[in-house]
Amino acid sequence: MRQIQTTLNTITPQSTRSPSYSHNFCGGLPVTRQNRLQPPRLLLTCAMSLDNVGSIILVLSGKGGVGKSSITTQLALSLSLRGHSVGVLDVDLTGPSIPRFFGIENAKVRQAPGGWVPVPVHEAHALQHSATDSADGTSKDHHHMGALHCMSLGFLLGNRGDAVVWRGPKKTAMVRQFLSDVHWGQLDYLLIDTPPGTSDEHISLVETLLKNARPGQVAGAVVVTTPQAISISDVKKELNFCKKTGVEVLGVVENMAGFVCPNCAECTNVFSKGGGEIMARDFGVPFLGSLPIDPMFVSLIEEGKRPVYPKGTTVAGNPVEATSNGTPAQHREVQNGSLADKYTSCSLYPIFDGIVTELVAKISKT
Amino acid sequence: MAPFMDPPPLTSVDTALTAHTTATPALVAPEPEHCPGPESNLAGKDDACAGCPNQAICASAPKGPDPDIPIITQRLAGIKHKILVLSGKGGVGKSTFSTLLAHAFASNSANTVGIMDTDICGPSIPKMMGVEAETIHVTSTGWEPVWVSDNLGVMSVQFMLPNRDDAVIWRGAKKNGLIKRFLMDVEWGSMDYLVVDTPPGTSDEHLSVNSYLKESGVDGAVLVTTPQEVALLDVRKEIDFCKKAGIRILGLVENMSGFVCPKCTHTSEIFRATTGGGRRLAQDMKIPFLGAVPLDSRIGMACDFGESFFDNFPDSPTCKALKEVVKNVGKEMGVKEEDVLGEDMFPHVKTLTASSVSSAKEESPVATPLAQARKVLGNDTLEAQRAVIEVRNDAVKYVDTATTYANYSKDQAVEALTENERLKMKVAKLEREGILEQREFMHTT
Numbered sequence: 064m065r066q067i068q069t070t071l072n073t074i075t076p077q078s079t080r081s082p083s084y085s086h087n088f089c090g091g092l093p094v095t096r097q098n099r100l101q102p103p104r105l106l107l108t109c110a111m112s113l114d115n116v117g118s119i120i121l122v123l124s125g126k127g128g129v130g131k132s133s134i135t136t137q138l139a140l141s142l143s144l145r146g147h148s149v150g151v152l153d154v155d156l157t158g159p160s161i162p163r164f165f166g167i168e169n170a171k172v173r174q175a176p177g178g179w180v181p182v183p184v185h186e187a188h189a190l191q192h193s194a195t196d197s198a199d200g201t202s203k204d205h206h207h208m209g210a211l212h213c214m215s216l217g218f219l220l221g222n223r224g225d226a227v228v229w230r231g232p233k234k235t236a237m238v239r240q241f242l243s244d245v246h247w248g249q250l251d252y253l254l255i256d257t258p259p260g261t262s263d264e265h266i267s268l269v270e271t272l273l274k275n276a277r278p279g280q281v282a283g284a285v286v287v288t289t290p291q292a293i294s295i296s297d298v299k300k301e302l303n304f305c306k307k308t309g310v311e312v313l314g315v316v317e318n319m320a321g322f323v324c325p326n327c328a329e330c331t332n333v334f335s336k337g338g339g340e341i342m343a344r345d346f347g348v349p350f351l352g353s354l355p356i357d358p359m360f361v362s363l364i365e366e367g368k369r370p371v372y373p374k375g376t377t378v379a380g381n382p383v384e385a386t387s388n389g390t391p392a393q394h395r396e397v398q399n400g401s402l403a404d405k406y407t408s409c410s411l412y413p414i415f416d417g418i419v420t421e422l423v424a425k426i427s428k429t
Numbered sequence: 430m431a432p433f434m435d436p437p438p439l440t441s442v443d444t445a446l447t448a449h450t451t452a453t454p455a456l457v458a459p460e461p462e463h464c465p466g467p468e469s470n471l472a473g474k475d476d477a478c479a480g481c482p483n484q485a486i487c488a489s490a491p492k493g494p495d496p497d498i499p500i501i502t503q504r505l506a507g508i509k510h511k512i513l514v515l516s517g518k519g520g521v522g523k524s525t526f527s528t529l530l531a532h533a534f535a536s537n538s539a540n541t542v543g544i545m546d547t548d549i550c551g552p553s554i555p556k557m558m559g560v561e562a563e564t565i566h567v568t569s570t571g572w573e574p575v576w577v578s579d580n581l582g583v584m585s586v587q588f589m590l591p592n593r594d595d596a597v598i599w600r601g602a603k604k605n606g607l608i609k610r611f612l613m614d615v616e617w618g619s620m621d622y623l624v625v626d627t628p629p630g631t632s633d634e635h636l637s638v639n640s641y642l643k644e645s646g647v648d649g650a651v652l653v654t655t656p657q658e659v660a661l662l663d664v665r666k667e668i669d670f671c672k673k674a675g676i677r678i679l680g681l682v683e684n685m686s687g688f689v690c691p692k693c694t695h696t697s698e699i700f701r702a703t704t705g706g707g708r709r710l711a712q713d714m715k716i717p718f719l720g721a722v723p724l725d726s727r728i729g730m731a732c733d734f735g736e737s738f739f740d741n742f743p744d745s746p747t748c749k750a751l752k753e754v755v756k757n758v759g760k761e762m763g764v765k766e767e768d769v770l771g772e773d774m775f776p777h778v779k780t781l782t783a784s785s786v787s788s789a790k791e792e793s794p795v796a797t798p799l800a801q802a803r804k805v806l807g808n809d810t811l812e813a814q815r816a817v818i819e820v821r822n823d824a825v826k827y828v829d830t831a832t833t834y835a836n837y838s839k840d841q842a843v844e845a846l847t848e849n850e851r852l853k854m855k856v857a858k859l860e861r862e863g864i865l866e867q868r869e870f871m872h873t874t
Contacts, residue, residue, distance in 0.1 A: 132659070223662065
């Protein structure tokens with residue numbers, strides 16, 4: 064089991080003089096150009112760690128393998144690109160994927176007096192280049208990025224191949240610990256990625272949140288599905304779970320709706336089509352959007368390569384910015400840049416931007 | 430209070446693995462956080478037990494072996510081969526692979542095959558087999574599995590749900606109880622193969638299935654994965670679990686490896702294998718690699734309709750790859766090659782049994798909806814996907830639609846599906862009133 068290092072021996076003199084500064088961001092983090100731009104964040108040592116979290120969003124799906132972790136990652140990146148501070152909690156104890164998605168598999172969790180400190184993906188900073196330039200030359204307001212932190216059991220495992228063979232009560236205890244003993248600090252949004260099913264983790268998650276969160280703090284759940292009828296029948300159970308436990312469903316996202324052949328740009332519906340929208344309509348919940356399978360996103364996560372598309376690619380009817388021949392994006396190198404920066408070149412980013420706009424509007428309305 | 434994460438000692442894993450083999454006392458309160466398990470040797474004596482209302486019960490409960498295990502062993506004595514289908518990751522195709530494996534074994538009419546669906550929260554097997562609307566028949570000797578065909582039976586929690594879309598919100602202990610009942614109360618009889626489909630992860634269901642079946646013996650586990658590293662990460666954990674639990678690994682199957690575009694037939698990697706895929710993992714972990722199965726969108730369609738993919742699309746490259754995988758599974762189990770698959774794996778026309786209620790029922794065999802669509806619109810499978818299938822019945826006209834509407838506009842597609850839903854409800858109402866026999870629509874719902 065990996066040792067959780069306390070930060071007592073990494074406190075710099077500056078931080079001991081001003082006890083209100085957090086210990087954690089001075090020690091252990093590589094001091095990059097981005098870090099130096101901003102002063103260390105204030106971490107209030109609060110009794111209940113969820114007190115300073117703005118809204119909590121659960122990402123649920125009854126079915127496995129529909130893309131919950133991918134969508135949580137993309138939601139987190141999109142929210143962060145809009146300037147919000149985001150935390151991601153990975154409650155999938157037997158299969159924690161979030162560290163790999165953010166590319167921080169080898170990071171360690173730090174322990175401060177009173178709790179664990181979530182691992183930072185990036186701090187609040189300004190992006191060097193603005194994101195997509197629209198046709199009329201005005202650049203969108205995406206140059207200030209919020210901080211992004213995450214917490215997962217994956218960081219606490221000694222060996223990445225070790226199985227987590229736990230019975231229900233221990234999983235319940237771990238989920239409660241994640242919610243109460245982690246220093247989330249000041250966050251606008253906390254996204255919680257869940258395992259498939261409706262079992263111990265989900266029950267304890269909802270129970271603990273209903274007990275500890277402020278009324279209205281749990282904004283709701285985003286339910287993910289694929290269009291196939293098999294997935295729909297499992298996800299319907301999840302929607303019934305939300306209804307039973309009183310969790311509001313913010314919307315349904317349909318993932319893997321179509322695969323664009325990289326050779327001929329023909330979109331094939333590998334897992335059928337349309338099921339998610341019908342289900343959302345049947346249950347009276349909003350339908351947030353339909354996402355195709357984008358192999359470039361996979362290569363971004365797996366290899367860290369900035370997405371590059373052949374000319375003429377369209378996603379959901381909109382042309383993707385052609386990055387292969389002498390366009391404004393030419394000066395951007397393929398490998399350089401943070402994950403969030405590279406994500407802005409992904410074809411799924413505009414779709415997620417739309418989804419996030421809708422979600423933020425909905426949450427701020429309630 | 431500073432939280433800490435002490436490394437789970439090896440003993441706790443062993444305790445978890447053997448917990449289900451001892452008798453469970455009846456508890457009066459939920460188990461506390463670090464409960465060693467009411468069945469373990471430390472029950473009632475561990476540090477975590479102090480203050481638990483169950484402490485006295487656990488400490489005084491008899492610690493002998495579970496008396497139900499011999500009953501289970503006896504029930505399963507007639508089953509020659511038991512196969513577990515595992516994968517740490519969700520959505521890689523465990524249930525799909527289980528149904529295909531079962532169909533493949535059942536194609537040899539001399540084999541009797543059963544599938545047990547231990548995925549309590551997301552039971553997909555009944556839908557994939559086309560028997561979602563069935564219920565379990567209880568006899569004096571036990572529960573009767575639902576028979577899809579003469580030699581293929583299914584057991585799943587889906588049959589027990591009052592409403593198809595009801596969520597099963599159970600904690601681990603209750604799920605274990607149900608799995609025990611599946612093993613104890615279901616009359617499997619004498620079977621050649623029992624395929625056990627599991628949910629993703631390494632949790633209660635896997636632990637309980639492993640412990641209950643330990644005495645009766647499992648031939649081994651087939652692990653399913655997709656090529657990308659995110660999936661392999663979880664499968665590594667599953668392999669670790671199998672090693673710790675002493676389950677023999679028959680091999681690793683790589684699903685969804687490669688996609689052939691139906692338009693330009695260019696093969697592309699839909700889920701890229703950045704670290705060598707399943708093949709490399711099998712090599713590293715020294716387990717047999719059973720084969721790589723390409724992604725075919727028609728598998729998803731066949732599962733949604735509850736049809737057998739082998740029967741409907743025998744000329745697909747996926748079909749050939751799957752046959753190879755099944756042959757390799759048989760080889761690993763030590764079964765003779767000619768006994769595994771049927772002599773001809775080609776489509777046979779399924780006959781719907783005549784309904785005594787509807788007097789004008791056609792006597793001639795009726796082909797399955799997918800086969801009908803292909804016949805009507807030619808063999809171009811892309812066209813078949815876009816077909817609207819009509820199954821005539823004197824009582825009601827049932828319009829079932831294929832799930833892709835590439836030629837329709839969005840409004841037309843939504844309209845067609847709404848009409849479909851409305852007619853389905855009408856059919857369900859007629860079934861409830863006894864006017865239509867449910868079995869007729871086994872292949873169309």
